[in-house]
Amino acid sequence: MVHVLSSRIIVRPVDPERSRRFYGQTLGLPVYREFGTGPERGTVYFLGGGFLELSGRGRGPAAADVELWLQVEDVTAVHEELSGRGATVLRPPVREPWGLIEMWLADPDGHRIVVVEVPADHPLRHRP
Numbered sequence: 703m704v705h706v707l708s709s710r711i712i713v714r715p716v717d718p719e720r721s722r723r724f725y726g727q728t729l730g731l732p733v734y735r736e737f738g739t740g741p742e743r744g745t746v747y748f749l750g751g752g753f754l755e756l757s758g759r760g761r762g763p764a765a766a767d768v769e770l771w772l773q774v775e776d777v778t779a780v781h782e783e784l785s786g787r788g789a790t791v792l793r794p795p796v797r798e799p800w801g802l803i804e805m806w807l808a809d810p811d812g813h814r815i816v817v818v819e820v821p822a823d824h825p826l827r828h829r830p
Contacts, residue, residue, distance in 0.1 A: 744756065
């Protein structure tokens with residue numbers, strides 16, 4: 703068995719500064735640490751129980767089969783806040799047939815981000 707001590711998702715943005723503005727200012731994610739210098743320096747953001755690292759430079763559009771899942775307390779409030787900050791909202795909050803309330807965003811490179819609220823009556827609250 704692999705004993706994992708820490709983990710993170712690594713994104714190679716096409717335009718690192720643009721992506722740092724999106725994740726740091728638009729989404730308001732707090733910075734865990736930064737490393738290196740120059741435009742391709744690394745920035746690691748807190749993601750609740752994990753981390754998101756922006757480092758290096760991507761060569762093309764985002765992979766369609768990789769998505770970021772972020773759970774929040776109130777997805778409607780997050781929708782209002784991020785819409786006001788100019789985030790690209792692909793779909794406003796909708797209660798899905800499986801009971802979660804989901805909103806979809808795209809980062810500047812097109813990475814899809816689902817922002818999820820687990821309602822108080824959802825089984826995840828009672829049977830995690």
